[in-house]
Each structure stands twice: as C-alpha cells, then as structure tokens.
Amino acid sequence: MRDFICSKFSNVEPSGIRKINEKTLEMEREGKKIYHFEVGRPDFDTPKVIKDATIKSIERGDVFYTSNFGIMPLREAVAEKLREDNNLDYSAKEILITAGASEAIFDTYSLILEEGDEILIPNPCWPNYVNAAHIMNAVPVRYSLSEENDFQIDFNELEELVTEKTKAIVIITPSNPIGSMLSKETLENLADFAKRKDILVISDEIYEKIVYGTKKHYSIASFDEMKERTITINGFSKTYSMTGFRLAYIAAPEEYIRVLNIIHQHNTSCATSFVQHAGIVALKEGQEGAQKMLKEYKRRRDYIVEKVNSIDGLSLNNPDGAFYAFINIKGVGVSAEEFCKYLLDELCVALVPGNVFGTAGEGFVRLSxxxxxxxxxxxxxxxEKACKHFMNK
Known part of the structure; x- marks a missing residue:
C-alpha cells in the first residue's frame, strides 16, 4: 500500500514540551510527586467573575453557532481594549475571534504563506511557529536572540537573512521561552526594516499583560505606517488563566480579516459561543484577577532570579515579562538535554531543554x-543538587 501521509510532515516535530509533560504524567501515575516547570499554563483558577459569566451564558442559551467572525459585542470589546491599552485604532470589522492563538497562527500562515515562501522566526522561539511553517510548505528562517545582546534583534544578521522570498517576520514580546521583551528602540528599528524590505510583521502579544517593574509593552502596529503591514495575535489564555477556554483574536486590516475569516470558516466555523460571551466579561471585569496573578508571578520571578544566580554553574537575566526563566546552564558542563533528563529521572523536576526552542537555546533550560x-x-x-552532581563528577 502506498504511503498516504504527506511528506511535509517529515519536517514537523512533535512538541518537545508535551513530550516531557507526557512523561511526567506517566511518572505521576506511578505515584511520584513531580515538580512541574515544563508547561506554560497558569496554575491559577480562572477568575470567578469569568467562570460565572460562562455558566450564565450557557444557561441563557448561548449554545449555538455564532457569526464566523465572532459575536459583535466581543469584537467591539477587543477593539476598545486595543484602543485603550495599545494605542491601536481598529474597528470591530478588523477583528477576528479564533479558537485560541494556535488557530490564529495557522490562519495567519494560511493567509500569507505559499510553498517556498520564507518567514523569519526567532531563535529560540515557541516551536509552533516553526512547525506551522513546515505544514504550509514554507521555509522557516531563524534569526538569533542572544543573551549577549539582551535578547534584542541583531539587524545586521537580519539584513543577511532577508531574500526575495521573505514574506514576513514573527515577533513574540514578551517572549516565550525567554521572558525578555523587545525594546521600543528595537521595535522602531524593526518597523523601519519591515517597510524598507516590504515584509509583514506577525506580532504575538499573548503575554502583554504579564510585564514587571517599569517595563512597558509596545504594539508595533501602533507605529507610523505599520498597521497596514502588521497582523497582531493576542488572546485570553495567559492573562486571565483561560487556557482551556480556547479564545483568542487577530487584529489586522479589514481586507486581511475578510480572507482570514474564510480560512477560519473552513477549519473551525467559530469560537465557542458561550466562551465568547465570557471573553467580554474578562476584558471588562477581569483586571482585578489578572493583577493578583501578576503580583504572584513577580514574587516567584524575584525569588527565582536571586536563587538561580546564587547557584554555581547557573546564571539568569532578569525576565521582563511572561512567566518563564531562561536559565543559562553552560557553567554546569553538560547539555541541556542531559541536564533535564537527570532532573526528571532522578529528582522529579520537569524543565524543558532550551534546544527544543531552536539551536540558540542550547546551553539553556526553560523554567515556567x-x-x-x-x-x-x-x-x-x-x-542546585543536580548542578553539584554534574560539577563534582
């Protein structure tokens, strides 16, 4: 019998994060206590006001298909949020509600990428952006975010990577897996670069509300002449601990949204009806719960930074946002894979090797x-015990 599986899937890797998570679940079934730092899922319950709104929406009968674009009150609420928080002037017609940010990525890639097109993707980066490009038969081209450059974009490198086939560049700020943020200066330079090279920017801003200290999040679409060449992806999972609700959105010029909606029609139809109604409440009434989570994330981050930098062999730049610590383990003298394997097998601690996120991640581990x-x-x-084990060998 001939092989019916598309050859393009030979380039698509299963999630390295989920692989570790599956192993932890197996170990837990054996009765072991696992310290979970592998999955980027808020450990807080969804704020009660949002859960109550979901239940009320179901009881009210909001259980049928909605407009493929999403319900108008939610699209209007998203547009209002973007105006107030991000200095972005979008109408409801420029908003598409999706079943999570993962769908938003696939829809966006389906819109812009043809076979052989190239797309610039951070290295390191959340793997979905790379694998989705392979699924589109496009070519992911990695640009480096290095610790030595404070995880900012190296525009000399970017100049060398751009070709006539380059269609777009992906940015994630705050970053998964690094926890860093692109500075306003970097974003201004990127805006100039994108206009000069005539490429699109896909801006993933899912962690925008999880920002520490005096750092400020900037949406690149708010810069001069960038709205027309930016597709912004954002959602509810991280800010409001709504990962299971599968609710996100795309903000883009109306001509893009019209075609994105066709793609969305054929693969999802619409985001879950009663979840969309809960999304309105999240935007309007969920800020108190989000702030409580942010305060606790900061407490955890501050402890992690101090503790990690006190351990021989490890170092950590202070994360600006998100809830990830991208720990440099080069001083320990082993690969990220070996370090993480020992931690899980021997000490029941689950981390993700940095190379899961790209070659630039070797020598690092991600701790959520x-x-x-x-x-x-x-x-x-x-x-710390693992570090002593390897360094005293």
Whole structure:
C-alpha cells in the first residue's frame, strides 16, 4: 500500500514540551510527586467573575453557532481594549475571534504563506511557529536572540537573512521561552526594516499583560505606517488563566480579516459561543484577577532570579515579562538535554531543554514559574543538587 501521509510532515516535530509533560504524567501515575516547570499554563483558577459569566451564558442559551467572525459585542470589546491599552485604532470589522492563538497562527500562515515562501522566526522561539511553517510548505528562517545582546534583534544578521522570498517576520514580546521583551528602540528599528524590505510583521502579544517593574509593552502596529503591514495575535489564555477556554483574536486590516475569516470558516466555523460571551466579561471585569496573578508571578520571578544566580554553574537575566526563566546552564558542563533528563529521572523536576526552542537555546533550560511558590523553592533546591552532581563528577 502506498504511503498516504504527506511528506511535509517529515519536517514537523512533535512538541518537545508535551513530550516531557507526557512523561511526567506517566511518572505521576506511578505515584511520584513531580515538580512541574515544563508547561506554560497558569496554575491559577480562572477568575470567578469569568467562570460565572460562562455558566450564565450557557444557561441563557448561548449554545449555538455564532457569526464566523465572532459575536459583535466581543469584537467591539477587543477593539476598545486595543484602543485603550495599545494605542491601536481598529474597528470591530478588523477583528477576528479564533479558537485560541494556535488557530490564529495557522490562519495567519494560511493567509500569507505559499510553498517556498520564507518567514523569519526567532531563535529560540515557541516551536509552533516553526512547525506551522513546515505544514504550509514554507521555509522557516531563524534569526538569533542572544543573551549577549539582551535578547534584542541583531539587524545586521537580519539584513543577511532577508531574500526575495521573505514574506514576513514573527515577533513574540514578551517572549516565550525567554521572558525578555523587545525594546521600543528595537521595535522602531524593526518597523523601519519591515517597510524598507516590504515584509509583514506577525506580532504575538499573548503575554502583554504579564510585564514587571517599569517595563512597558509596545504594539508595533501602533507605529507610523505599520498597521497596514502588521497582523497582531493576542488572546485570553495567559492573562486571565483561560487556557482551556480556547479564545483568542487577530487584529489586522479589514481586507486581511475578510480572507482570514474564510480560512477560519473552513477549519473551525467559530469560537465557542458561550466562551465568547465570557471573553467580554474578562476584558471588562477581569483586571482585578489578572493583577493578583501578576503580583504572584513577580514574587516567584524575584525569588527565582536571586536563587538561580546564587547557584554555581547557573546564571539568569532578569525576565521582563511572561512567566518563564531562561536559565543559562553552560557553567554546569553538560547539555541541556542531559541536564533535564537527570532532573526528571532522578529528582522529579520537569524543565524543558532550551534546544527544543531552536539551536540558540542550547546551553539553556526553560523554567515556567506558572507553578506554586512552594514548588519553586523545592524545585530550585533540587536543581542546585543536580548542578553539584554534574560539577563534582
């Protein structure tokens, strides 16, 4: 019998994060206590006001198909949020509601990428952006975010990577997996670069509300002449701990949204009806809960930074946002894969090797601090034991 599986899937890797998560679940079934730092899922319950709105929406009978674009009150609420928070002037007609940010990525790639097109993707980066490009038969081209450059874009490198086939560049700020943010200066330079090279910017801003200290998030679409060449992806999962609700949105010029909606029609139809109604409440009434989560993330981050930098062999730049610590383990003297394997097998601590996110991640591990403070304290003590184990060999 001939092989019916598309050859393009030979380039699509299964999620390295989920691979580790599956192993932890298997270990838990064996009765082991696992310290989970592998998955970027907030450990907080969804704020009660949002859950109540979901239940009321179901009881009210909001259980049928909606407009493919999403319900108008939610699209209007998103447009209002973008005006107030991001200095972005979008109408409801320029908003598409999707079933999570993952769908938004696939829809966006389907819109712009043809076979052989090239797309610039950060290295390191959340793997979905790379694998989705392979699924489109496009070519992911990686640009470096290096610790030495404070994880900012190196525009000399970018100049060398752009070709006639380059269609777009992906940015994620705050970053998954690094926790860094692109500065206003970097974004201004990128805006100039995109206009000069005539490429599109796909701006993933899913972590925009999880920002620490005096740092400020900027939406690149708000810069001069950038709205027409930016597709912004954002959602509810991280800010409001709504990962299971599968609710996100795309903001883009209306001509893009019209075609994106056709793609969305044929693969999803619409985001879940009652979840969309809960999304309105999240935007209008969910800020108190979001701020409580942010305060706790900051407490965890501050402890992690101090503790990690006290451990021989490790170092960590202070994360600006999100809930990830991208820890430099080069001083320990082993690969990220070996370090993480030992931690999980011997000490029941689950981290993600940095190379899961790209070649620039080798020598780093990602620790998600969407986990309890108590688990973080114990987990870092065990990480310190692992460092001593390898360095005393």
């Amino acid at each position: 601090y969407a986990s309890s403070y108590e688990d973080i304290v114990e987990g870092l003590d065990r990480i």
